[in-house]
Amino acid sequence: MFGYRVPAPDQAMLISGGKSRNPNTPFRVVTGHGKFVMPVFRKVRFLTLAMCEAEVAEACVTKQGIALNVRAVIAFKVGNDDESIVNAAQRFLSDQDQMSILTGRIFAGHLRSIVGSMTVEEIVTERQKLATEVLDGSKEEMAKIGLSVDSLQIQSIDDMKLGYIAAMAAPHNAAIQRQAQIAQAQANQVAAEAEQESKRKQAEYTRQTSIVQAQYKAEVDRAQAVAAQAGPLAEAQAQREVIDAQTELAQREAQLRQQQLVAEVIKPAEAEAERVRVLAQADAEKMKVQAEAAASNNRVALDRMLIDQLPQIVKEAARGLSGANVNILNGADGLGEMAAGLVGQGMAILDSVKKGIAPADVPREPREAVEK
Secondary structure, eight states, rough: TTTTEEEOEEEEEESSSOOOTTTTTTSSOOOSSOEEETTTTTTTEEOOSSEEEEEEEEOOOOOOOEEEEEEEEEEEEOOHHHHHHHHHHHSSSOTTHHHHHHHHHHHHHHHHHHHHOOOOHHHOOHHHHHHHHHHHHHHHHHHHTTTEEEEEEEEEETTOOOSSHHHHHHHHHHHHHHHHHHHHHHHHHHHHHHHHHHHHHHHHHHHHHHHHHHHHHHHHHHHHHHHHHHHHHHHHHHHHHHHHHHHHHHHHHHHHHHHHIIIIIIHHHHHHHHHHHHHHHHHHHHHHHHHHHHHHHHOOOHHHHHHHHHHHHHHHHHHHHHHHHHTTHHHHHHHHHHHHHHHHHHHHHHHHHHHHHHTSSSSSOOOHHHOO
């Protein structure tokens, strides 16, 4: 808009002409916002509020009379309040570069004054104290011209090759070097110990590895030996099992052969012997009956005929016994018992026949007479 002016964020707009609201300021100060300015009747100028820098390189003499070359850097700017802006505008508005030149001169004077009251040792070891005293000494003077100092940094201190600072630092350098050598020696010792420990661990690991490898090899060799023996052992075991089976088969065949001998030879022989004994016993019984019949004159012809047939009956029974496939328990005793049973049965049959077919008119004598 025509006649409306706005200052930059780091500028102060100064409007001159007309009446000012503040009688202490010859012009109006505007910051942070715009303002309508009537052309021709008002004049507008701008003052920078940005940070500025000034360098100082001054030859100073210390309290000990030793010349030092001190370099410093000052960071400053115009104050933010209206009074500082008016003071700075009245001095530097037409040539704002003069602010850095004047600031450097002011600090150079205060730097020479402060260095002259201190020793080299204090200046070297207490740079912050030097900077603080210089700032305090120049603060009031800088405020008068509308400037405020943000910082002061002492960049370097040089004795212009006199060697004083170097000589002053020599004991400290020697101590530092000695400490460095001690630290280096300790570090070397620690490194050597660490290397020895590492080698010891490596040797221990190698030994353990060798032991484990030897154990593994022994186990492998043992397993291979067992595997190599497994074939012959298995073959021997198989042969032994075959021999055991053959032995068992031979035993069974012997038992079977023995049973066959008993069935085919011994039992028939025993049966024949028993038959002979039974026949002999039958003949004896025949003779006994004949004797009893001869003693008793009342026996009929039928009795004699039956007596004569008794050996034949027993003989036929014995013949059937010899041809029969009979299992006889208790050997010869069992066979004897069976033959005696057959004879007894024959006698019972004879007695039954005698009682059943005897004539009714033939008188029978008492048994007692016969037995007599």
